[in-house]
Amino acid sequence: MNERVELLCQLQTMLxxxxxxxxxxxxxxxxxxxxxxxxxxxxxxxxxxxxxxxxLTLSFCSKHALPITPRGAGTGVTAGAVPVVxxxxxxxxxxxxxxxxxxxxxxxxxxxxxxxxEIQKAVAAYGLMYPPDPASLDICSIGGNVAENAGGPRAxxxxxxxxxxxxxxxxxxxxSVMQSGGKIVKNAAGYNLIGILLGSEGTLAVITxxxxxxxxxxxxxxxxxxxxxxxxxxxxxxxxxLQHRIVPATIEFMEEEALQLVHRHLHHAxxxxxxxxxxxxxxxxxxxxxxxxxxxxxxxxIHADPEHFYIAVTPSQRxxxxxxxxxxxxxxxxxxxxxxxxxxxxxxxxxxSFVKAVKHxxxxxxxxxxxxxxxxxxxxxxxxxxxxxxxxxWENLVPQIKRAIYHEALSCGGTIxxxxxxxxxxxxxxxxxxxxxxxxxxxxxxxxxxxxxxxxPGKVFPEQ
Amino acid sequence: MNERVELLCQLQTMLxxxxxxxxxxxxxxxxxxxxxxxxxxxxxxxxxxxxxxxxLTLSFCSKHALPITPRGAGTGVTAGAVPVVxxxxxxxxxxxxxxxxxxxxxxxxxxxxxxxxEIQKAVAAYGLMYPPDPASLDICSIGGNVAENAGGPRAxxxxxxxxxxxxxxxxxxxxSVMQSGGKIVKNAAGYNLIGILLGSEGTLAVITxxxxxxxxxxxxxxxxxxxxxxxxxxxxxxxxxLQHRIVPATIEFMEEEALQLVHRHLHHAxxxxxxxxxxxxxxxxxxxxxxxxxxxxxxxxIHADPEHFYIAVTPSQRxxxxxxxxxxxxxxxxxxxxxxxxxxxxxxxxxxSFVKAVKHxxxxxxxxxxxxxxxxxxxxxxxxxxxxxxxxxWENLVPQIKRAIYHEALSCGGTIxxxxxxxxxxxxxxxxxxxxxxxxxxxxxxxxxxxxxxxxPGKVFPEQ
Numbered sequence: 001m002n003e004r005v006e007l008l009c010q011l012q013t014m015l016x017x018x019x020x021x022x023x024x025x026x027x028x029x030x031x032x033x034x035x036x037x038x039x040x041x042x043x044x045x046x047x048x049x050x051x052x053x054x055x056l057t058l059s060f061c062s063k064h065a066l067p068i069t070p071r072g073a074g075t076g077v078t079a080g081a082v083p084v085v086x087x088x089x090x091x092x093x094x095x096x097x098x099x100x101x102x103x104x105x106x107x108x109x110x111x112x113x114x115x116x117x118e119i120q121k122a123v124a125a126y127g128l129m130y131p132p133d134p135a136s137l138d139i140c141s142i143g144g145n146v147a148e149n150a151g152g153p154r155a156x157x158x159x160x161x162x163x164x165x166x167x168x169x170x171x172x173x174x175x176s177v178m179q180s181g182g183k184i185v186k187n188a189a190g191y192n193l194i195g196i197l198l199g200s201e202g203t204l205a206v207i208t209x210x211x212x213x214x215x216x217x218x219x220x221x222x223x224x225x226x227x228x229x230x231x232x233x234x235x236x237x238x239x240x241x242l243q244h245r246i247v248p249a250t251i252e253f254m255e256e257e258a259l260q261l262v263h264r265h266l267h268h269a270x271x272x273x274x275x276x277x278x279x280x281x282x283x284x285x286x287x288x289x290x291x292x293x294x295x296x297x298x299x300x301x302i303h304a305d306p307e308h309f310y311i312a313v314t315p316s317q318r319x320x321x322x323x324x325x326x327x328x329x330x331x332x333x334x335x336x337x338x339x340x341x342x343x344x345x346x347x348x349x350x351x352x353s354f355v356k357a358v359k360h361x362x363x364x365x366x367x368x369x370x371x372x373x374x375x376x377x378x379x380x381x382x383x384x385x386x387x388x389x390x391x392x393x394w395e396n397l398v399p400q401i402k403r404a405i406y407h408e409a410l411s412c413g414g415t416i417x418x419x420x421x422x423x424x425x426x427x428x429x430x431x432x433x434x435x436x437x438x439x440x441x442x443x444x445x446x447x448x449x450x451x452x453x454x455x456x457p458g459k460v461f462p463e464q
Numbered sequence: 465m466n467e468r469v470e471l472l473c474q475l476q477t478m479l480x481x482x483x484x485x486x487x488x489x490x491x492x493x494x495x496x497x498x499x500x501x502x503x504x505x506x507x508x509x510x511x512x513x514x515x516x517x518x519x520l521t522l523s524f525c526s527k528h529a530l531p532i533t534p535r536g537a538g539t540g541v542t543a544g545a546v547p548v549v550x551x552x553x554x555x556x557x558x559x560x561x562x563x564x565x566x567x568x569x570x571x572x573x574x575x576x577x578x579x580x581x582e583i584q585k586a587v588a589a590y591g592l593m594y595p596p597d598p599a600s601l602d603i604c605s606i607g608g609n610v611a612e613n614a615g616g617p618r619a620x621x622x623x624x625x626x627x628x629x630x631x632x633x634x635x636x637x638x639x640s641v642m643q644s645g646g647k648i649v650k651n652a653a654g655y656n657l658i659g660i661l662l663g664s665e666g667t668l669a670v671i672t673x674x675x676x677x678x679x680x681x682x683x684x685x686x687x688x689x690x691x692x693x694x695x696x697x698x699x700x701x702x703x704x705x706l707q708h709r710i711v712p713a714t715i716e717f718m719e720e721e722a723l724q725l726v727h728r729h730l731h732h733a734x735x736x737x738x739x740x741x742x743x744x745x746x747x748x749x750x751x752x753x754x755x756x757x758x759x760x761x762x763x764x765x766i767h768a769d770p771e772h773f774y775i776a777v778t779p780s781q782r783x784x785x786x787x788x789x790x791x792x793x794x795x796x797x798x799x800x801x802x803x804x805x806x807x808x809x810x811x812x813x814x815x816x817s818f819v820k821a822v823k824h825x826x827x828x829x830x831x832x833x834x835x836x837x838x839x840x841x842x843x844x845x846x847x848x849x850x851x852x853x854x855x856x857x858w859e860n861l862v863p864q865i866k867r868a869i870y871h872e873a874l875s876c877g878g879t880i881x882x883x884x885x886x887x888x889x890x891x892x893x894x895x896x897x898x899x900x901x902x903x904x905x906x907x908x909x910x911x912x913x914x915x916x917x918x919x920x921p922g923k924v925f926p927e928q
Contacts, residue, residue, distance in 0.1 A: 104703045104813035105842075127707065151650055160650060162659070163627060176901040183811040185841040186615055186624060186882035188663055189897040190924065191906045195626070195659020199652055216709035239568045243591065245680035245750040286709040286761065290754050297750065347647040349568035377649040378569075418650035433653040437640040442655045444912035448905065460654065 004043050011046060011060060015053050021045050030071065030089040034136075035079040035425060036338060042069070042089040049094045051169070051177055051208045057090060058206065058455075059175025067457045068173075070202040072112060072144030075136045077341060078423025080148070080201050084458040090206060092143050098122050099209070106214040107166060107183050112143020112207050116150075119212070129217035131158035134419070143207050149199035151419040153250035153282075156376030158215075160419075162198045167211030170197065173450045182211055196445065201421050202456040204449040218284035220291045221249070225310040225321050226302060227275035231255050234277040235352040237302050238375045242348075244301050246294055251376035252280040252325055255355060258370045262324045265331035270324045271310045279375065280325055328372055329383075336368075336385035340398055344409035345418030348378040354412050358382055361404050365397075379418035406432050422460045431462055468507050475510060475524060479517050485509050494535065494553040498600075499543040499889060500802065506533070506553040513558045515633070515641055515672045521554060522670065522919075523639025531921045532637075534666040536576060536608030539600045541805060542887025544612070544665050548922040554670060556607050562586050563673070570678040571630060571647050576607020576671050580614075583676070593681035595622035598883070599790075607671050613663035615883040617714035617746075620840030622679075624883075626662045631675030634661060637914045646675055660909065665885050666920040668913040682748035684755045685713070689774040689785050690766060691739035695719050698741040699816040701766050702839045706812075708765050710758055715840035716744040716789055719819060722836045726788045729795035734788045735774045743839065744789055792836055793847075800832075800849035804862055808873035809882030812842040818876050822846055825868050829861075843882035870896050886924045895926055 004022070011020040021027070022044050031041045048054045061068045067087030074081050083089050095111035098119060102108070103126050110119055116137040119130050133152035134140055140150070146168070151160040167181030180193040197204055228234040231253070238251055254262075255277050263273040272278065283298065285291040299306050312318040332339055346354045355371050362369040362384065373381040384401055386394045406416040406429055416433045417426060431439060443461060446453070468486070475484040485491070486508050495505045512518045525532045531551030538545050547553050559575035562583060566572070567590050574583055580601040583594050597616035598604055604614070610632070615624040631645030644657040661668055692698040695717070702715055718726075719741050727737040736742065747762065749755040763770050776782040796803055810818045819835050826833040826848065837845040848865055850858045870880040870893060880897045881890060895903060907925060910917070 102811075102813075103707060105811045106706060107811075127709070149652060149656070155650065159627070162656070163623070172901075172905065178899060178902045178905070180902070182879075183877050184809045184879060184882070185812075186619065186809045186838075186843050187879055188613060188807075188881040188883055188885045189879045190886060190894055190903070191909055192613070192626070192659055192663045193902075193905070195656055195662060196909070198659060199656045204655075216706060216711060219709060242570060242680060243567060245591070245683060247680060285754075287757050289757050290749075293751050293753050345648045345650045347566075347569045347571075348649075349566075374650075379650050413647050415646075415648060415651055415653045417652040418648070419652055421652045422654060430654060435642060437636075438642045438644070438657070439654070441636065441642070441657070441912065445655055445660070445909060448908035448912045 007064065007066070008044055011044065011057070014056050014060065015046065015048065019047050019049065019053060021047070030091060031082065033074040033076045033079060033081045035077050035082065038079040038082050038424065040082050040084045040086065042083040043086055045089045045091060047091050047094055051171065054090070054171045054206055054208055055175040055177050057088070058171055058173050061088060061454050062174050062452060065452055065454060067454055069456050070206045072141035072147065073115065073139055075140040076144065076148065076421070076423060078421050078425040080421060080423035080456070080459055082424060084424050092141070095143070095208065101126060102183065103128070105183055108212045108214055110142055110210050110212060112146070112210060113141050116140055116142050116145055123214050124217060127217050128214040130164065130212055130214055132161045132164060142210055146198060146207055146210060147200065147202045148419070148421050151374070151379065153252050153374060155374060156251050157247050157249045164213045165194055165198060165210065166213050168194050168197060168207055169209035170205040170207045172205050173452065173455045185213065199421065201423060201460055203446060203460055204455065219286055220288050221282055221284040222291050222295065223312040223318050223321050224281045224283070225271055226279045226281070227272035227308055228277045228279065230276040231355055232352045234279050235375065237279065239349060240301050241298060242376070244297060246297050246301065248281040248376070249284045250280065250282040252373070253375040254278045254325060254328070254372040257368070258328055258372045259324065261335065261370055262327050262331045265334055266323065266327060271321070272308065278324070280321065325372070328370065332370055332383050332385060336387050338386040338394065340384040340401060342382040342402070342405050343373070343379060343418050343420045344382065344405060344414055344416060345379045346409055346412040346414030348376070350412040350414070351375060351378055351380060354380060354408060354414070357408050358405055361408070367401065378414065402429060403432070424459055427460060428462050430460070471528065471530070472508055475508065475521070478520050478524065479510065479512065483511050483513065483517065485511070494555060495546070497538040497540045497543060497545040499541050499546065502543040502546050502888065504546050504548045504550065506547040507550055509553045509555060511555050511558055515635065518554070518635045518670055518672055519639040519641050521552070522635055522637050525552060525918050526638050526916060529916055529918060531918055533920050534670045536605035536611065537579065537603055539604040540608065540612065540885070540887060542885050542889040544885060544887035544920070544923055546888060548888050556605070559607070559672065565590060566647065567592065569647055572676045572678055574606055574674050574676060576610070576674060577605050580604055580606050580609055587678050588681060591681050592678040594628065594676055594678055596625045596628060606674055610662060610671055610674060611664065611666045612883070612885050615838070615841070615843065617716050617838060619838060620715050621711050621713045628677045629658055629662060629674065630677050632658050632661055632671055633673035634669040634671045636669050637916065637919045641672070649677065663885065665887060665924055667910060667924055668919065683750055684752050685746055685748040686755050686759065687776040687782050687785050688745045688747070689735055690743045690745070691736035691772055692741045692743065694740040695819055696816045698743050699839065701743065703813060704765050705762060706840070708761060710761050710765065712745040712840070713748045714744065714746040716837070717839040718742045718789060718792070718836040721832070722792055722834045723788065725799065725834055726791050726795045729798055730787065730791060735785070736772065742788070744785065789836070792834065796834055796847050796849060800851050802850040802858065804848040804865060806846040806866070806869055807837070807843060807882050807884045808846065808869060808878055808880060809843045810873055810876040810878030812840070814876040814878070815839060815842055815844060818844060818872060818878070821872050822869055825872070831865065842878065866893060867896070888923055891924060892926050894924070
């Protein structure tokens with residue numbers, strides 16, 4: 001305890017009292033992210049305001065071999081921002097400025113603490129778009145998006161966060177500040193450090209500035225809900241669409257149980273509640289004519305009755321259409337506050353067989369499952385409900401369920417997570433996806449950035 | 465010499481005689497790439513046929529601490545494939561098979577030695593496209609494209625090689641074989657190894673299999689040549705187009721001296737030879753209507769006389785239109801076999817001022833310069849002609865010219881190379897672009913992959 005007071009005083013002297021806190025009420029807020037059930041109190045929280053603050057804090061931690069966990073908005077679901085070994089939480093919440101929107105070069109320069117949807121709104125005012133749209137976009141921060149390489153429904157057409165990062169300023173655990181890339185869209189000078197930092201889950205460096213590539217915003221978007229008799233039919237249509245040069249901005253799917261659950265939850269009718277599966281598509285383009293063209297091509301390729309397409313044009317129609325998709329998690333929580341949320345990825349053509357195999361497993365083990373996700377890129381969200389099982393039974397069951405689902409995804413040629421990352425929650429499952437030599441290579445890369453292992457310890461790598 | 469014979473025998477015993485050669489006539493072919501004036505004979509050339517061959521060769525080199533230089537098609541222009549410290553050249557030329565074209569998932573699996581345009585032709589048969597189109601696409605290999613993160617004119621709309629790599633199988637210097645990614649478009653399991661391998665110029669691992677993301681091929685393309693009075697006018701139009709939601713597949717530019725040089729060289733008229741600058745655009749889309757829409761929007765935004773647009777529809781018209789752009793290098797070689805070829809990158813909005821600053825420098829130093837390149841992504845090719853200068857004078861001049869050009873690019877917020885990489889040629893200039901701490905971090909990453917430093921030594925990093 002004395003040691004902690006000592007460290008606190010030193011940090012406060014260095015950075016200013018107001019930026020360094022050890023008040024238990026405040027610490028409590030930094031003890032968790034959106035991952036259910038994983039809580040660990042930090043000893044100290046640092047809220048830096050400048051890159052110099054970040055650098056000083058990190059070199060201080062290096063000097064004293066103190067663990068330090070960087071934190072964005074705390075919306076992660078694999079406990080990546082939870083200080084599982086204690087130590088310091090470095091919250092980037094005050095790095096919350098959009099520094100520049102350069103319309104000539106279509107680049108935004110932002111600090112990592114800015115909320116993703118705020119960036120989208122700010123650039124929309126100039127007719128520009130930052131496409132990645134994770135479900136949490138109204139509450140997550142762009143720094144966290146970089147750390148997790150966040151995806152979202154629009155990934156089908158527009159890709160994920162990694163496709164929009166042109167430059168990063170970052171601080172190494174030893175306190176050195178550097179920048180890779182910048183206002184340039186090509187760069188062949190030295191190794192692609194941006195590449196390795198993307199999705200590194202706060203274990204390699206602390207990001208302090210981000211150069212985002214923007215694109216012209218589509219002038220016209222049209223949302224279409226299409227019911228299918230079965231998940232097979234829905235997925236065949238997805239492959240056919242893409243092969244026929246129709247690339248919607250989003251292709252979301254919901255299977256039968258997801259539809260029924262939401263239907264019960266909402267207390268009012270959703271469109272086509274009795275379907276075997278829904279596809280929710282968004283077409284977009286530079287003009288009405290262009291989108292109408294795509295719509296025509298789409299109708300020709302979808303083997304479903306065009307009478308049953310629900311097309312949203314007005315905002316309220318659009319809202320009605322997306323309501324079911326957006327309400328899934330709430331509907332699940334309503335029936336079972338505890339549930340397992342997985343986000344495996346498989347080749348697009350294997351979604352239907354993967355979903356059916358997981359359903360079969362769940363039926364055999366009397367588990368309720370709800371599946372939905374990004375049909376265009378093979379990313380399937382699988383939520384398994386605890387229901388009224390005893391807590392002890394559930395806790396014993398979870399590792400078995402995880403292994404079964406991961407095994408199925410891997411045997412389809414996929415992997416164990418497409419968006420949410422490994423974090424703390426999945427670290428002991430990483431070796432299902434990667435062989436020991438590859439994990440060892442990643443450990444060596446970790447040491448190249450963080451030789452003392454002080455940055456976000458306990459994450460990504462399996463316990464040894 | 466005895467030692468070399470000994471190694472040769474051991475390698476031949478291990479791999480089979482036919483795959484290991486030390487015949488001077490054959491070695492000679494592996495002593496250079498497309499970089500003028502840099503030649504170094506390897507002691508032995510290994511031409512593996514299987515991943516096991518690659519693994520055996522690398523672990524043999526590790527055991528004997530032998531330098532080994534991986535080689536694709538040898539079309540690089542920074543001497544990246546030249547064995548500057550001797551040792552073994554590992555040529556991937558026999559890894560030349562397209563293993564699979566998976567139309568459902570729109571993914572191709574290829575070996576690294578396949579020629580890029582062969583992949584494009586093979587997937588075109590299925591209505592699919594592999595977009596990256598480096599100028600050398602008919603002679604370069606896809607493995608080299610990955611090692612250099614190759615770009616090309618279509619990067620404006622479609623990005624560079626890095627945007628299409630979903631998976632890599634690779635071999636570390638110690639011989640261990642691993643795969644990162646695969647037939648999946650999202651992957652959050654562990655570090656993004658693909659990211660750091662892209663553009664690593666053969667210094668981290670040897671790539672043996674590549675999973676390529678394909679996209680639906682546009683059904684319609686239309687090429688348009690537009691003359692401008694000045695480079696300023698041309699570049700203003702580029703910014704305006706992009707901001708108005710018109711994203712052509714390519715936006716190439718040629719400045720006055722490039723146009724005049726080509727005009728003289730071709731012995732027949734090129735369109736608009738007296739212009740101050742040309743823009744060469746390609747619009748593409750899923751249908752005639754969609755492209756016509758874009759064409760209409762484009763005409764509204766370009767501040768040039770639409771009477772003077774040269775629009776190519778037939779293949780022969782298209783050929784006439786691209787002829788000037790494609791003939792630049794040949795025209796330069798014709799006037800000056802020796803020339804300096806740089807490929808700086810600057811923010812798009814700074815192209816005009818960068819070109820003018822370099823022109824000014826060249827005028828002051830009585831140097832002939834020719835500039836052209838990718839206006840949409842700020843990548844400027846700058847060729848400086850030796851002309852009839854004495855060789856000695858030229859050799860003394862080159863480092864000064866390089867420094868002046870790089871300095872200008874960096875002060876515009878750009879960097880020293882956008883496509884060609886650092887290789888051997890630019891290694892002592894890397895420290896102009898990156899500070900010592902960042903280069904040191906890259907050295908640590910290098911050691912994480914290649915602790916003995918046997919893989920492609922003498923490249924990327926400055927001499928110490």
